[in-house]
Each structure stands twice: as structure tokens, then as C-alpha cells.
Amino acid sequence: MKRYLFSIALALIFMGKGYAQSVTVDASIDSLQILIGEQAKIKLEVSLDANKRAIFPAYRDTLVRGVEIVDVAKPDTQLLNDGKRTLITQEYTITSFDSALYYLPPMEVLVDNKPYRSKALALKVYSIPVDTLHPDQFFGPKTVMNAPFVWADWYLFIACVLLLAPFLLAAIYLVKRIRDNKPIIRKVKVEPKLPPHQVAMQEIERIKQEKVWQKGQPKEYYTELTDTLRTYIKERFGFNALEMTSTEIIEKLLETNDKEALSDLRTLFQTADLVKFAKHNPLMNENDANLINAVDFINETKEKEDENAKPQPTEITIVEKRSLQTKILLGVGAVLAAAAFIWAVVYICKELYNYFA
Structure with a gap:
């Protein structure tokens, strides 16, 4: 009977010890010594059953006086033993701006409202070394550097x-x-595009209405009249009469027209040449006769219109x-x-x- 009670008591002791070891809290620091302004990381690891809930310590700005918390990383959770155990890791980034040896107290974690503490840590913060042998020696400002493009x-x-x-x-x-x-x-x-003879007749009608010769400008009158005829001849007969002399035009037309149709045109061109180059001043009836000669030449040489032919369209820009x-x-x-x-x-x-x- 005594042996049976002893076995029960021993089993209860081992069960209590196993329960006490079900939660472990461990803290470590990656660097025990840093210079002023440098940073170190504290890793806090909690191992517990998967069905338990852990609450990590919430620090604001400082871990202890003189040691500041720069960043608190998001906890990392790992499942162990086929999901029966959980390992939670959280990192704290710390720094210090005062040289001293700091005692970092144990970090407390609550597991199902029961506190568990890690081991204490230490951190040594050194000041930046100063050259005491050469106190007057210093380095001036560096030159301005051009930023890369x-x-x-x-x-x-x-x-x-x-x-x-x-x-x-x-x-x-x-x-x-x-x-x-x-x-x-x-x-x-x-x-619709007008045939050459209609365009020429419209231009001659304009010259007739303006009556430039009555204003003492015979040269302008004959220039406009001969230019109109040259343009008509170019469109009607297909050779560049604008770049030819009067004699060349008459000789070219003789190849395709009778001499009687060109006699009046020859007289008109001769009068125009005298006015433009010899300062000839023709009479009023002579100007009217040359205008009639131009109209007769156009009527005698114009192409016969085909009533069934469709007019060729042309684009005209209207400026308003x-x-x-x-x-x-x-x-x-x-x-x-x-x-x-x-x-x-x-x-x-x-x-x-x-x-x-």
C-alpha cells in the first residue's frame, strides 16, 4: 500500500513539473556593446501550447531610463510538434545616447493571465573615441558633391x-x-471645277468692270488681260504659256489653230508688248477692241462641253x-x-x- 501511494505522489510531482515547463520565455540581444546612437535588437521568444494566449509587454518610448525603443516588429508565429506547440517571436530595436552600462530587467509575458519572465540582459554603451593626443587637429568641411543624374x-x-x-x-x-x-x-x-474658258471669261469680266485703263494704268490693264489669256492657253492647250514670250505662244498655237483665229490674238499681244516695254499709250477704242479680241479668241478655241459629263469637284478654302x-x-x-x-x-x-x- 505504501509503495502504491509513493508511485502516485511521484507521478503528481512529474505532472506538476511538466505543467510548469509548458511555457518558456527567453530574451536575447544581438549586441552587448554599442556606440552612442547605434542600434541593437532584443529578441523575445515565447514557447507555449497552441491553445494558450500570450500577451507581450507594451513599451512606449523607453525600455529603461537612457535606453530608447526605436521600433517594435510584428510578432512572428511558428507552429511546432504538429501544431500542438506555438513559438512566438518579437523583436525590439533599441538605442541609447548616453554612455553607460545599462541593466535591462526581465521582460514579462502574460499567458492566460499568468506572468512569465525572461532573464535579465545588459547593454554597454560607449561614447565615440576622441583623439586626446591631438585636440587641436580637426577636419574641415568636405566639398560639395555633385549628385548623380x-x-x-x-x-x-x-x-x-x-x-x-x-x-x-x-x-x-x-x-x-x-x-x-x-x-x-x-x-x-x-x-464643281469650272472649265478653262469659263474661268477666263469671269476674269475678263472682272477686268472690264474695274476699267483700269480709264484710270491711266494701261500697263496694269494689259498685264492682267494677257496673264488671263496665258492661263487659259495653258489649261486649254496643255503647254506652259506663262513662261513663254508672245511670239513663242503664237508659233505654238499655229500648230493647232488656223491663222484667222490667231490674227486678233497676235494684235493684242503686240499692243501689250508695246505698252509694257515701249511705254505705248493706246487709244480708248483700241483698249476696248483688244478686250473684244480676247473674248473672241476664247469663244473660238474653247472646248465643246459634254452635257452628260460630270463636273470635277475641287476643294476651295473659304476665309470668313x-x-x-x-x-x-x-x-x-x-x-x-x-x-x-x-x-x-x-x-x-x-x-x-x-x-x-
Whole structure:
């Protein structure tokens, strides 16, 4: 009976000892000696059953007087023994700015509201060594070093330039169009292309209405009249009459036309040459006769129109003038756009200065 009671008592002792060893708390420091301002790490490890809950010590700014806590890492949890045990590790980064030997008291962890303490630690903090043999010797300031070129420092500036460039080009285009009294957007109108003889007859009608020869300008009158005929001949017969002399034009036309149709044209060109180069002053009826001769030549040499032929389209740019009210509105808009652009440039320059300063 006594032996049986002794066995029970021994089993209870070992069970109590096993329970007491179910939670272990251990603390270690990676460096026992540091210089002022350097850092050291304290690792706190807690081993416990997986079904238990541990609460680590919560420090604010200092571990003890003179030892400051710089950072508290997030706890790291590992499962051991097929998930039956848990190992929790937490690191504390500490530093000190006073040289001394510091006693770091045990760190207390609560496991199911029961305290468990680690062993105490020590930390020796040394001051920076001073050359006492040469107290007057010191090192001056170092020269300014040029920072290496890094594209990342210029990304903001490049982005601002790319964003502002379209606005600047649009403002320049807007100001130029307003200054030239032209519309912001050019209107394009599609009209049928007139045959050469109709274009020439319209130009001759304009010359007739202006009556330049009656203003004492016979040279201008014959220049416009012969240029109109040269343009017609180029479009009608296919050779560059604008770069040819009157004689060359007549000789070229003789290859394709009868002499009677060209006799009046020859007279017109001769009179024009006398006016332009010999300062000849023709009579009023002579000017009218030459105008009629030009019309007769065009009518006698024009191509026969095909009623079934479709007119060839051509694009004609229409330039419209603006009213005074439109100019005022565009001017106000341009001023507001310029003010907004200047404000954006100033703001971006300020931000860039603050960024690189």
C-alpha cells in the first residue's frame, strides 16, 4: 500500500513539473556593446501550447531610463510538434545616447493571465573615441558633391512640359488666327471645277468692270488681260504659256489653230508688248477692241462641253471675316486662357522648386 501511494505522489510531482515547463520565455540581444546612437535588437521568444494566449509587454518610448525603443516588429508565429506547440517571436530595436552600462530587467509575458519572465540582459554603451593626443587637429568641411543624374528626378518636369506643350501650341495658333482675322477652324466647301474658258471669261469680266485703263494704268490693264489669256492657253492647250514670250505662244498655237483665229490674238499681244516695254499709250477704242479680241479668241478655241459629263469637284478654302462682337469674345477668351496658362506655369515652377529644394 505504501509503495502504491509513493508511485502516485511521484507521478503528481512529474505532472506538476511538466505543467510548469509548458511555457518558456527567453530574451536575447544581438549586441552587448554599442556606440552612442547605434542600434541593437532584443529578441523575445515565447514557447507555449497552441491553445494558450500570450500577451507581450507594451513599451512606449523607453525600455529603461537612457535606453530608447526605436521600433517594435510584428510578432512572428511558428507552429511546432504538429501544431500542438506555438513559438512566438518579437523583436525590439533599441538605442541609447548616453554612455553607460545599462541593466535591462526581465521582460514579462502574460499567458492566460499568468506572468512569465525572461532573464535579465545588459547593454554597454560607449561614447565615440576622441583623439586626446591631438585636440587641436580637426577636419574641415568636405566639398560639395555633385549628385548623380537620375531620370526619376526629372519625370515630374518632363510630364509638366508634355502637358503644357499642347496648350502653348493652341494658344499660339489662336493668337495668330485672331491677328490675321481668320476663323479658328477653316471651312472647306466642295464646288464643281469650272472649265478653262469659263474661268477666263469671269476674269475678263472682272477686268472690264474695274476699267483700269480709264484710270491711266494701261500697263496694269494689259498685264492682267494677257496673264488671263496665258492661263487659259495653258489649261486649254496643255503647254506652259506663262513662261513663254508672245511670239513663242503664237508659233505654238499655229500648230493647232488656223491663222484667222490667231490674227486678233497676235494684235493684242503686240499692243501689250508695246505698252509694257515701249511705254505705248493706246487709244480708248483700241483698249476696248483688244478686250473684244480676247473674248473672241476664247469663244473660238474653247472646248465643246459634254452635257452628260460630270463636273470635277475641287476643294476651295473659304476665309470668313468676323464681326466685332466675335472678335471681342475671342479676345476675352484668349486673355483668360493666357492667364490660366501663366498661373499653371507659375504653380508648376513653384512645385518643381519645392521638389528639388
